[in-house]
Amino acid sequence: MMALLTREEVHARLQVIFPDGSPNRAYLTRMLAASTVFVALYIDAIEGNGTYLGPKHVYRMTNEQAAQIDDASRAAYSAGVLRTGTQIEGRRWYQDNTREPIRDETLREGLVAIGAVTERTDLATTSSKPRYALKASFAALFDPALTGEALQARITAWQAEALNKGALARLAIVRRGAGVSTDQVLVTFPNGETRRMKPGPSSEITRAVMEVFAPTFLTDPAVVFLSESGNKVVARDDELARSIGLAIQADKNLPDTILVDLGPAHPLLVFVEVVATDGPISQRRKEALEELVAEAGFPAEHVAFVTAYLDRSAGPFKKTVDSLAWGSYAWFAAEPERLVVFSEAHRGLNGRP
CATH class of the missing domain: 1.10.10 (Arc Repressor Mutant, subunit A)
Incomplete structure (x- = not known):
């Protein structure tokens, strides 16, 4: 033995x-x-x-x-x-x-x-x-x-x-996102423009949102607003915001990222909160954002709320999952083709959601 x-x-x-x-x-x-x-x-x-x-x-x-x-x-x-x-x-x-x-x-x-x-x-x-x-x-x-x-x-x-290859890819993504680096993170926007962000897990998740989430789940994605820790504004497109009928004011309730899908007949506004440690789209945050878009005259039915994490097996998701708002989504950089839906629907179950 x-x-x-x-x-x-x-x-x-x-x-x-x-x-x-x-x-x-x-x-x-x-x-x-x-x-x-x-x-x-x-x-x-x-x-x-x-x-x-x-x-x-x-x-x-x-x-x-x-x-x-x-x-x-x-x-x-x-x-x-x-x-x-x-x-x-x-x-x-x-x-x-x-x-x-x-x-x-x-x-x-x-x-x-x-x-x-x-x-x-x-x-x-x-x-x-x-x-x-x-x-x-x-x-x-x-x-x-x-x-x-x-x-x-x-x-x-x-x-x-x-x-398997999927498991290995997931490990690689998590290792990269959780790693400590002194280099700035280069983020490529859907239109090909690039911005540099502070090094750290939040920026790695943000990069995944821009480069993977947006083209996967949005037909014609564009960036309306992007910030990082310390409330530093990385990108802001007021002209695009005005063109879709949204007036963005500097506000403590603004999430890390605001995307818009220009593909549908009526644009879809997507609020994305990046969570490396804490700060998901909770019910309170969702209601505050709904008030924000209502004041701007943007229809509530054309707004989506997403909390982005590195991985669902890690601490940040486990710590915050019970505070995620109903009527919102959770997305994981390590499993980029999947979305968790916190549905408010009152209909029966389907065989496969």
Whole structure:
């Protein structure tokens, strides 16, 4: 059997293997996932070894048992925990009702879905026999002898092999957006003009709004207004605003970006708030913006509200999702072809929204 990291060390390593932007990252990096991976390694449930993991192996584990790392103790636990009446020394890590989260979230929707765990296909779905094993290439990432640059190189190689192109692209976008740079961010507008903005995550998200969101979701996009932190106005097109019947006044309620879609018969005004840490389009902000356009005489039915984030698995979205206004949208730079709709409609559900 391979040497073991501690459960805490497995937990820390999972944060590196599945960084921000990883699909279902919460399921893959929480302590329950670390417990599952640790126990799989403990009982040698690794692809090709003939041993398989079941949820019971995880929720019956104890600190005392985990400390017994000789091969005989590990093999005895693997087989014994499945037998009725077997007593395991110490206080178990989890109760029996953790079975479903281990099976459904950590394994099926997390580690199996992303390609880190294999599942037996020769068992009936109703069978209680263990059916999961770590893929050998994934298990190798938890070799205690693997550290530093060698570990990072192995993780990068595993990600390139195991993750699909969409997942890899999402990771790349998130890494770029979350990175620290001293260089100004060059933003290209829909009409080809460029502006430079302060370095930082907000500017990276703004660039994605201009270069990806606008051409994806608007027919003929144009920039009416753009600002950055410190209330610095980066771009302002009063002539365009007047041509569509909108009078823009400097106002504390103005969002980071105002776009307009000139494609429809009646232009669509799009208010976009960029969130790198806080400040989404909440109900209060939406109502203030609705008052602003009403005073300008712009029809409310031709106004859209969008909060733009880097990634939905990261903290800013989780922190602010409960304050997002109904009747608005959320967009993520890491998943640029998707929109989350907070619908105010009172109609029934459709088969596919």
